[in-house]
Each structure stands twice: as structure tokens, then as C-alpha cells.
Amino acid sequence: MSEKRYFKIFSDRHIIGSKNKYVGLFNQLDKMLAEDDKIIKTELKKAGIARNFLAADKNYLYTLILRSLNDFHDSKTFNLSIKEMLLSIEILFHKGLYHECLKLIAKAEVLAKECENFQLMIDVLMWKKRCSGYSLGLSKAAEVNLSIDNYILKLNNLKQMTDLYYQSNLLQANGEKLAYSAILKKFKVLLNTPELKSEKDSLSFSARVYYHLIYSNYYHVIDDKKQELEQLRLLVNILDLSKTYATEYPLDYISIYNRLLSIEKHFTSSSFFDDIKTLKQFTDRIYIRKDVLVQRVFIHISTHELEYYLLRNEFRKALTIANEIEQQTAMLNLDIEPYHLIYFYYLQAQTLTFNGSYLKALNFTNRILNDFKGSARPEVSTKAELLNIIIHYELRNYSLVVSLARHSLKENLKRKGIATLEEKLLLALIKISKNGRMAAKDELGILQPIVDDFEKVINKTIVAEQTLLSVCYKWTAAKTKRKLVSELWG
Numbered sequence: 001m002s003e004k005r006y007f008k009i010f011s012d013r014h015i016i017g018s019k020n021k022y023v024g025l026f027n028q029l030d031k032m033l034a035e036d037d038k039i040i041k042t043e044l045k046k047a048g049i050a051r052n053f054l055a056a057d058k059n060y061l062y063t064l065i066l067r068s069l070n071d072f073h074d075s076k077t078f079n080l081s082i083k084e085m086l087l088s089i090e091i092l093f094h095k096g097l098y099h100e101c102l103k104l105i106a107k108a109e110v111l112a113k114e115c116e117n118f119q120l121m122i123d124v125l126m127w128k129k130r131c132s133g134y135s136l137g138l139s140k141a142a143e144v145n146l147s148i149d150n151y152i153l154k155l156n157n158l159k160q161m162t163d164l165y166y167q168s169n170l171l172q173a174n175g176e177k178l179a180y181s182a183i184l185k186k187f188k189v190l191l192n193t194p195e196l197k198s199e200k201d202s203l204s205f206s207a208r209v210y211y212h213l214i215y216s217n218y219y220h221v222i223d224d225k226k227q228e229l230e231q232l233r234l235l236v237n238i239l240d241l242s243k244t245y246a247t248e249y250p251l252d253y254i255s256i257y258n259r260l261l262s263i264e265k266h267f268t269s270s271s272f273f274d275d276i277k278t279l280k281q282f283t284d285r286i287y288i289r290k291d292v293l294v295q296r297v298f299i300h301i302s303t304h305e306l307e308y309y310l311l312r313n314e315f316r317k318a319l320t321i322a323n324e325i326e327q328q329t330a331m332l333n334l335d336i337e338p339y340h341l342i343y344f345y346y347l348q349a350q351t352l353t354f355n356g357s358y359l360k361a362l363n364f365t366n367r368i369l370n371d372f373k374g375s376a377r378p379e380v381s382t383k384a385e386l387l388n389i390i391i392h393y394e395l396r397n398y399s400l401v402v403s404l405a406r407h408s409l410k411e412n413l414k415r416k417g418i419a420t421l422e423e424k425l426l427l428a429l430i431k432i433s434k435n436g437r438m439a440a441k442d443e444l445g446i447l448q449p450i451v452d453d454f455e456k457v458i459n460k461t462i463v464a465e466q467t468l469l470s471v472c473y474k475w476t477a478a479k480t481k482r483k484l485v486s487e488l489w490g
Contacts, residue, residue: 008026021057024044025044025057028044041054079120079248093130102131109124115248116205116206118154121151122148122151128144154203161195161214164193165214171190180221187221190214191215196211205238205245209235209239212235216232216235232256232260254293261279265311276301276304282297292335302344303344305321306325310354316355318351319352319357319486322348341372342380346368346384346387353391353485356484365388368384369384378415379417386426389404389408389426392404396437398436401430402430409427422468424453428447431446
């Protein structure tokens with residue numbers, strides 16, 4: 001809203017007659033859900049605004065909005081300040097005011113060093129070289145030219161580290177799609193590259209950030225949560241030393257804190273809620289696209305708080321969080337990567353199911369299964385499929401349970417998304433559902449052996465909370481006791 005208000009003030013200089021045609025056009029476009037030139041022309045005519053050159057007016061309006069945004073966000077980040085200085089430097093240079101240029105260049109150098117923007121630093125030094133040549137002599141220009149090499153080296157090192165990070169991130173993200181052995185083999189090759197031998201080979205602050213992110217991705221893949229947490233904690237400590245990183249790269253800062261919280265919640269540490277508080281307060285320091293950052297922080301924090309309580313079987317507390325999320329979600333336009341949204345919705349569906357709010361839970365499983373492709377996050381989509389079947393079973397939609405369970409079993413033959421025990425549960429639900437309203441004693445006779453099988457596996461091996469096996473076991477065990485999961489474990 002503040003950007004919109006500023007635009008209207010900014011565009012007052014473009015008044016034609018007594019009407020500001022561009023504000024009028026802006027207002028009309030702003031309130032439309034879909035752009036329709038016929039409606040626009042009709043509304044402009046009512047407002048007494050010329051509409052003969054609508055295409056040209058819209059193009060100019062777009063340019064005007066960009067200029068207004070540039071003016072509104074003037075100097076709000078170091079990078080923007082440097083770019084504005086570069087514009088002034090170029091204007092002063094063409095006026096022959098080389099000494100004035102060098103004064104601005106000195107200020108721009110300080111900012112570029114602070115935020116480690118090597119690309120902008122090279123631009124600044126290129127102007128310094130030109131201005132020095134004209135005002136201080138060629139020897140000084142040659143000296144500046146040599147200093148550029150240092151930043152080209154750092155820029156190339158950062159580019160290499162960024163490429164390695166993207167590779168590691170793809171490997172980590174494909175953990176739900178590719179075989180573990182194939183990912184591990186590729187990771188070991190990646191970690192043998194010269195740039196990753198030691199943190200000392202990272203020539204800049206930003207390169208060090210990527211170094212720790214790459215190793216945290218590796219520890220994530222091999223499921224070494226302790227080492228992953230250590231890498232992420234080192235990384236957050238590094239970020240805290242920077243005066244500029246959080247404000248210059250807010251989305252990256254949020255992403256790193258999101259990674260930290262995703263691991264930290266598995267450990268008994270009071271720092272989890274301290275870091276939740278830090279991330280919540282972070283958005284108070286940011287002014288560009290604050291709405292985008294607020295909704296992203298909201299989704300990440302809500303996801304971690306929900307899972308924190310689910311991991312500890314504190315299902316009533318998880319329900320309290322889910323109810324708070326419902327209230328806040330109504331005020332937000334959630335627009336974030338499907339990878340995060342799918343899990344966000346799944347945790348809400350699980351929480352509501354464990355507390356007996358089946359219709360609300362169904363709303364979230366339907367979103368996952370209808371609005372997103374299964375390939376966006378296969379493992380969670382499989383969990384959502386089974387949870388969806390359980391919800392329909394609780395709602396006594398028996399014909400749907402049969403068709404959905406059969407489909408899931410058929411699909412499982414192709415992609416092996418579920419294990420033998422989960423298959424047994426689906427077959428049991430099909431058997432019970434085909435019989436309609438089965439007596440409690442008969443239902444127990446079918447489900448109890450499956451609970452026994454679950455417990456044999458759980459007693460023999462360490463089964464992590466929040467796995468598909470753990471979720472199915474909790475629900476089936478609660479069902480045999482004629483209780484909700486929250487009542488049996490809460």
C-alpha cells in the first residue's frame with residue numbers, strides 16, 4: 001500500500017489537463033482480477049479519461065511504476081546505494097568532474113566491500129581507473145587496474161562455490177526421487193573438488209556460506225542430524241558477524257534459518273524457540289517486499305512448530321498451533337514453492353486427523369493431492385495419500401476408501417512408495433470397507449494383528465517419528481483402543 005500511495009504522488013507530475021490519466025489507469029488495473037481492455041476503456045470513459053492510445057498508455061504506465069519503485073526504494077540496501085552512486089559517477093564523469101567522481105567512488109568502494117558485491121566492486125573500480133587516468137595519471141590508473149584482478153578472482157571463486165552448492169542442493173532435493181547409493185556416490189565426487197577441501201579455499205564471506213551449506217546438504221543426505229546441525233549452527237554464527245547479509249539477501253537468510261530449525265527441532269534444546277523468535281523478529285528489519293518475507297517466515301515457523309510438537313506426541317499443543325495457523329492463513333496470500341507448501345499442508349492434515357477433526361483434515365489432503373504434482377515432493381505425497389484414505393475411513397466413505405486404497409496399491413507396484421506393513425493396512429481397510437458398518441469386535445480382529453506387526457518392527461529397530469510407518473502405527477493402535485491418537489498418546 002505504501003508503494004501504491006507513493007506512485008500516485010510520484011505520477012502527479014504527469015497530469016494531462018485536470019485528470020491524471022496514469023493514476024486513473026493504474027486504479028482501474030489495480031482493482032481488476034483479470035485484464036480486459038473493453039472494461040478498462042468503458043471505465044476510463046466514465047471517469048472522463050482519454051482511452052485512444054490504451055496500449056501505449058499501459059506501456060508508459062509500466063515504465064512509470066518502475067521509476068516510482070526505484071525512487072521509493074532509494075538507498076534501502078547497500079546494493080541499491082552503490083548502483084545509484086554509479087549512476088551519479090557516470091553523469092559526473094561526462095561533465096569532466098573527475099575529482100568529484102573519485103569522492104563518490106571511495107564511498108561506493110566501502111559499501112561494496114561491506115556487502116561483498118564483487119560484480120559491483122569491479123564496476124566501481126573500472127570507473128576509478130578511468131577517472132584516475134584523467135585526473136591522477138596513467139600510473140595510478142594502472143595500479144587500480146591491477147587491483148581489479150583480486151576481485152575477479154573472488155568473483156570466480158564465488159561462482160564456482162555457487163555452482164557446487166546448486167549441484168549439492170539438487171542431490172539433496174532428489175533424496176525422495178533417486179536411489180540413496182546413487183546420490184551418495186555423486187556427493188562423494190562433489191566433495192572431492194578442490195574448492196571443498198577446506199573452508200580456507202573459500203575466498204569470501206559468501207563463498208564460506210555456500211561451503212557450509214554444501215556440507216549441511218551432505219550430512220542431510222547421510223542422515224547425520226548432529227553434524228548437519230553443527231554445520232548450520234556454524235553458518236548462522238557466520239551470518240551474525242555480517243552487518244549486511246540479512247538485509248541484502250533476506251530470502252537466503254530466511255532459507256538458512258529454515259534449515260537450522262528443521263534440524264534443531266529434533267534435539268532437546270531451548271535454542272529452538274530462541275531461533276524461532278529471531279526469525280519472527282527478522283521481518284521487522286526489512287522494508288522491500290515485506291509481505292513476501294512475512295508469509296515465507298510464517299509458513300516456515302508454523303511448519304517447524306507443528307512438527308516440533310508432533311515429534312514429541314504433544315498432539316493437543318499441535319492442534320492449538322494448527323488453530324492459530326488457520327486464523328493467520330486467512331489474512332495471507334500463500335505463494336511459496338510447492339516443496340514447502342505440501343509439507344505445511346500435510347502437517348496440518350496429520351494434526352487435525354490425530355485430534356479427530358476429519359473434515360478439516362480432508363481439506364488439506366485434497367489440496368496436496370489435487371493442487372500439486374506428486375513429483376514435487378513424492379515422499380510427502382505418498383504420506384498424504386494414505387492419510388487421505390484414513391480420513392475417508394473415519395468419515396465412513398467406504399466406497400472411496402476401497403477405490404483409493406486399490407489405486408494406491410496399484411501405484412505402489414510401480415514406484416514402491418510404501419512398505420509391506422502399510423500395504424497390509426490398506427488391504428485391511430479395503431476388507432473392512434467392503435463390509436460397510438462392521439462390528440467393533442470384527443474390526444478389532446482385523447486391525448490388531450497389524451498393530452502387532454507394527455510393534456514387532458518398532459521394537460526391533462529405531463523408527464523415527466513422523467515416518468509413514470510411525471503415523472500409520474499410531475492411528476491403527478488408537479483405532480484398536482477406540483480412541484483418538486491424541487487421547488492415546490497425548
